[in-house]
Amino acid sequence: MANSQIESGAPITLQELYPSSPFFMEARSLRVTGLLKGYSVETAIGVIEDGEKSLKINTQHLRDVSFRVGSVYQFIGELHIEPNNEPILQARTGRNVDGIDINLYRKTIELLRRFLEIEEDNRNMVE
């Protein structure tokens, strides 16, 4: 059956975003979460951080989101890889998620991914 035309943003951690990763692809739809370390009002570009990893976020298409450095944000959008191989997420949605249990989030997206893979394997075996 046909799915909706909007691409779903795969939930990932910033640690999973490295050049040989399957998520590190031009126009890949992703959902990322991290602490806002910096934000430029002039360029509408922010930088989120999770542990040692950081990612630039282009927020120019977002409305009604106020950015506060030190808060945790979650974005859905498409990855753009610049000529110097630096990734930047072109955000479609963004929201403040202060209070999120980030450890539970990490564990849950791992569990969810494993569950979806097992389900897919079982489905392929039946078909």
Next chain:
Amino acid sequence: MDRSQQNTHAKLMTRDIHRLRPSPTEANCFSLGCISWVSRVETVGTIVSRDMAEKFLKFSIDDGTGCVTCIMWLNQLTSPYFSRFDSSTILLHSRTARRQARDIRIGAVARVRGRVGLYRGGMQITATNVVIERDPNAEILHWLECVRLSRNCYRIQS
């Protein structure tokens, strides 16, 4: 087939909503993994599109496993379907739907309950209730609940 889920809102991830298959014998009834029948679902996701029409609000939610289109009807005051209700009930339905529609904004996380149906080859939800989630952990808890229910409830043959 287990019919115990047919009149409850089955908590499903979007990927599973798109995998529902219509019943060959019963209208508005869908099978999940050839074991359970469902007609109503509950899902939680980020609102990624919003399109207001005269009679309805169409929006999509993304739960990380897929996107699903939802329709919220806003024509309670003019639709013949509601003429069997008394005027105060119709007014209440109309106000509730319009209030919920106002809260549906791109980027917010919504818990959507409604009937599933097939429209132009794709599954969609006709929303009867939309609640905007303020808890930043709501989606995580929904994912965990969906995994648990999928393993322990929806796929067990009675």
